[in-house]
Amino acid sequence: MIKLAAMRAELVPALDSLLALKLRQDVPAADLQAAMTYSVMAGGKRIRPLLLLAVVQTFQADLIPQSLPAAAAIELIHTYSLIHDDLPAMDNDDLRRGHATNHKKFGEAMAILAGDGLQPLAFQWLSDCRFNDTIKIKLVHELAFGAGPLNMVAGQVADMQGEQRTLTLDELKALHQRKTGALLKASLLMGAVISGIDEKRTTALSDFADHLGLAFQIKDDILDVTSTAAQLGKPVHQDQAANKNTYPSLLGLDGARSALTAELDSARHALDPLVASTDISLLAEFLTELAN
Ligand code: GRG
Numbered sequence: 001m002i003k004l005a006a007m008r009a010e011l012v013p014a015l016d017s018l019l020a021l022k023l024r025q026d027v028p029a030a031d032l033q034a035a036m037t038y039s040v041m042a043g044g045k046r047i048r049p050l051l052l053l054a055v056v057q058t059f060q061a062d063l064i065p066q067s068l069p070a071a072a073a074i075e076l077i078h079t080y081s082l083i084h085d086d087l088p089a090m091d092n093d094d095l096r097r098g099h100a101t102n103h104k105k106f107g108e109a110m111a112i113l114a115g116d117g118l119q120p121l122a123f124q125w126l127s128d129c130r131f132n133d134t135i136k137i138k139l140v141h142e143l144a145f146g147a148g149p150l151n152m153v154a155g156q157v158a159d160m161q162g163e164q165r166t167l168t169l170d171e172l173k174a175l176h177q178r179k180t181g182a183l184l185k186a187s188l189l190m191g192a193v194i195s196g197i198d199e200k201r202t203t204a205l206s207d208f209a210d211h212l213g214l215a216f217q218i219k220d221d222i223l224d225v226t227s228t229a230a231q232l233g234k235p236v237h238q239d240q241a242a243n244k245n246t247y248p249s250l251l252g253l254d255g256a257r258s259a260l261t262a263e264l265d266s267a268r269h270a271l272d273p274l275v276a277s278t279d280i281s282l283l284a285e286f287l288t289e290l291a292n
Contacts, residue, residue: 019076027121032114040118055205058191058195058282059197069129076118077118080115080116135194139190146186155180155182159175159179182213189206211267224237261291267287
């Protein structure tokens, strides 16, 4: 099985070229194109597209080229969420992906519109991609479900309202799963849809996604406490300043690290039903990265 580093080296440049090209083609209005492209191309880790592509690589590697536009669509949704999350009405941040936030660079109205433009464009790209209609409908559903008012948007609302009080650990877990986990899960399940895997394997991937999504956000919470802005390309110690509920604030740093380890272990075990028939090494590498 290909290593994650090799997949990243090959596919992230291909994905970036596709994103830049399609934004040029599909957004003729120059100012809007500039604002949308600025944040999409600002250098994110592309973890969500890579998760989709890793599932396809694992189960149906020949479909990788056809999968790139679907992977790119997820990055549009993720980028819109970051632009809107940074707005003055939300987290009011100045720095994202190592650059000025979209509203600092283009003004608040254009930043809102750049996010507004990215959302439907993602679904346009999905509906245009080279899969049959049944697969395309399922892809649209997974992305809308993960990013929509049942998940990511509801998680953002819970996050905002949680600043007023201390959440229980279960409430925080549910918040993280919706705000962050759901889009990561959508990415993995979109890979499952493209690969056409059976229900048993999809269930294993779905369990894997639940634990990976939570681990990802716990790691993000920990890094907010332990890193510098230069390392992360975004402001640090923001959670405490905004009175946000996080794993370190509820459990302390050591407790948060233990919770991360537990989620990563559970994620790895969720793949057990696949081991007899599938090389899971590429998927497992995402866990190794989160552990380090
Ligand atoms: C505005 C509806 C709406 C939702 C926003 C995703 C989100 C919800 C807010 C962003 C703030 C935040 C800390 C979210 C948690 C998810 C997270 C860790 C996002 C950053 O994702 P990375 O690390 O970023 O993948 P890059 O820049 O690498 O893509």
